[in-house]
Amino acid sequence: MTDQAQQASAAHPAPPEIPGKPTSASRTTLSHIMTHSDTNLLGTVHGGVIMKLVDDAAGAVAGRHSGGPAVTASMDEMAFLEPVRVGDLVHVKAQVNWTGRSSMEVGVRVMAERWNESTPATQVGSAYLVFAAVDADGKPRTVPPVLPETEKDKRRYQEAQIRRTHRLARRRAIMELREKRAAEGFED
Ligand SMILES: CC(C)(COP(=O)(O)OP(=O)(O)OC[C@H]1O[C@@H](n2cnc3c(N)ncnc32)[C@H](O)[C@@H]1OP(=O)(O)O)[C@@H](O)C(=O)NCCC(=O)NCCS
Numbered sequence: 001m002t003d004q005a006q007q008a009s010a011a012h013p014a015p016p017e018i019p020g021k022p023t024s025a026s027r028t029t030l031s032h033i034m035t036h037s038d039t040n041l042l043g044t045v046h047g048g049v050i051m052k053l054v055d056d057a058a059g060a061v062a063g064r065h066s067g068g069p070a071v072t073a074s075m076d077e078m079a080f081l082e083p084v085r086v087g088d089l090v091h092v093k094a095q096v097n098w099t100g101r102s103s104m105e106v107g108v109r110v111m112a113e114r115w116n117e118s119t120p121a122t123q124v125g126s127a128y129l130v131f132a133a134v135d136a137d138g139k140p141r142t143v144p145p146v147l148p149e150t151e152k153d154k155r156r157y158q159e160a161q162i163r164r165t166h167r168l169a170r171r172r173a174i175m176e177l178r179e180k181r182a183a184e185g186f187e188d
Pocket of ligand 1: 139
């Protein structure tokens with residue numbers, strides 16, 4: 001077992017019968033040419049169109065990694081860095097950054113290039129999504145631990161672990177505040 005695999009299994013013990021899967025096994029790119037039907041009132045591409053592509057690409061990755069259905073639990077830090085225009089060929093690149101027991105963080109990078117020019121693609125967005133693998137009843141099921149392969153994969157794994165810690169801490173802090181306010185008699 002690699003150091004990274006040991007680290008993954010120590011932090012998130014999964015049943016030993018589920019072997020790990022390397023990051024590259026589920027990495028996916030979804031490409032789409034933007035047309036006039038994708039625009040907002042300003043004439044550039046609607047953010048929701050990009051978000052759907054992000055969710056689609058991340059969902060494909062989560063399904064491939066977990067070997068079955070997976071649902072979006074959350075979408076974090078969706079950043080739009082540059083406007084996307086009609087005639088842009090958009091590439092949505094997604095990979096599993098981190099796995100827990102039944103959840104997976106998928107990192108997504110959105111690139112755009114003119115559909116008919118040979119200039120290099122530029123990054124126009126990024127996002128992190130958490131997917132939960134579910135069984136036929138919609139209940140969470142265990143996923144294989146992801147096995148980061150490259151130094152970049154390992155950095156992404158470590159950064160995803162930080163985001164996971166912050167998500168849990170934020171949710172806990174908000175629940176504690178709500179309970180405290182309720183105990184003090186405040187009504188929403
Ligand atoms: C996501 C869902 C399956 C979680 O079910 P649950 O009964 O809350 O189960 P759990 O609390 O055990 O959570 C399962 C995993 O998801 C993670 N998770 C749940 N909600 C989360 C959230 N909002 N953000 C990040 N992670 C989340 C948990 O941390 C847990 O991870 P782990 O097993 O790796 O430790 C359930 O809330 C659901 O079905 N949501 C609707 C999903 C959907 O329809 N998506 C499409 C939106 S249109």
